[in-house]
Amino acid sequence: MTETEAFEHPFAKYLRAAMMPHIWCSGCGNGIILNAFVHALDEMQMDLNKLVVVSGIGCIGRAAGYTNVDSFHTTHGRPIAFATGVKLAKPELEVVVISGDGDLFAIGGNHFIHAARRNIGIKVICANNFNYGMTGGQVGPTTPLEALTTTTPYGNIEHPFNLVHLAAASGATYVARWTTLHVRMLAISIKKLLQREGFSFIEVVSPCPEIFGRRNKMRTGLEMMEWFRKASVIENFSDPAKAEITPERIVVGEFVDVEKPTYEKLLHDKMAQILKESED
Template sequence: MSESNLMMHHYLAKYLRQERMPHIWCEGCGNGILLNCFLQAINELNVDLNKIVVVSGIGCIGRVSGYINVDSFHTTHGRAIAFATGVKLANPELEVVVISGDGDLFAIGGNHFIHAARRNVDIKVICANNFNYGMTGGQYGPTTPLDAWTTTTPYGNIEHPFNLAHLAAAAGAVYVARWTSLHVRRLKASIIKALQKEGFSFIEMISPCPEIFDRYNKMGTAVDVMKWFRLVSQVRHGCDPAKAEITENEILVGEFVDIEKPSYGRLLREMTSRVQDKLKREES
């Protein structure tokens, strides 16, 4: 193998748009790991690439739709789930995956998220949570921990953060999991499980943001942050997500919710066929 075409021999190379590589993400960013895990999952499931759609919103992780070699769409800020709902309802055969960030999904897109979870729309949402708005320079967002320093909270954040897993579970998601970017194998297994499940699945990946958030909060390099993840994360499957707050000393990870519920698309199609049958009977 020569050096120039070595990338072609990577077993995930066929899922990437080679001409767009290398990606724009900083060194040590968890977004690349999320992309890697997602590609591993679709490689393992051997899904038809024509049957999978990736929708992303605005933010660093929003660029992911340009890197995956499937039909993908980079939507406006916060509207990734709204767009994905439309795709799924128009063509129920497609597997629709939303990959977006915490600022996009929970700040401007918060309402779309809770209502898609409440309706149980059959889409998979993977959220890269880096605790701030990375792309625009590190402003505080809905997941920034209390007392954390960002560019717009120079004296410490005074707002309480969202517990994303708890929000998703309370809104009615059928599958809720949280992993850090160090748990690559479990994250991949979770993505595989979510892709096979019917209903609204939510996976949160806690990601380092070594250039902005971690630098402002003096957490060291990306390797230091990953070591911190290893130190403080505890796997608790089935634990109550309300108690799974992310604190400095403890990050509870695992699969929190795994239930079965009829999805919105299925109920909608059943309702349509029932009403159409009824109308036909009335006409005849």
């Protein structure tokens, strides 16, 4: 009789088995993003007791619950504001926000630009799937011009955000964009994101064939990935202002990697200075 030995998946410890199966559609890129994230955690041997994952509302918003660390699933648009409270209360924690384009840049856009401006040391990973997937595919802040969604049935007339440009202009100290096709680069980039001190941001262009793709001539995950393969060009440290996503061109790579004192550090230094002055 042959015995089958059951091996635990090497990443099992990073995920909450009780929360499986996940809610994501076939062909969705969110699993790839979560995979790249735990890959980075594993390579870094991250202390999971010191990591907090926060997300907002949307398909990728479930990622916080799937990650086996302290995690919080906030209201729509508010993960960065919540994460700001966590980070300032306990600066020694690594605080990561994983959320979607609608959550972070439409309803939560104000929180994003201000957290970046303050340079709070939280790390933001945005799954950009070009639409509101969870509510059935409405137009969002990154929907390409002319794209069909359930609320742009005649084609989108809103200009989309260029997220890497927005992040860079708002003061983020690390800014990168990858697609879910660039799995290795994404994992390496997430590692860097976690190693940086300041407000750091990665946009992950992610396929949504079931909701977005099927209305836009990309019915399968493979077809969406094929678009990413054809259109993406790696141009590290190119001008983020010129990195708008178009059907023909998706510029990926790192755009910003600079050092700037974080809010937490300035707060800490200020407190030390005040204390010293009161002694003198």
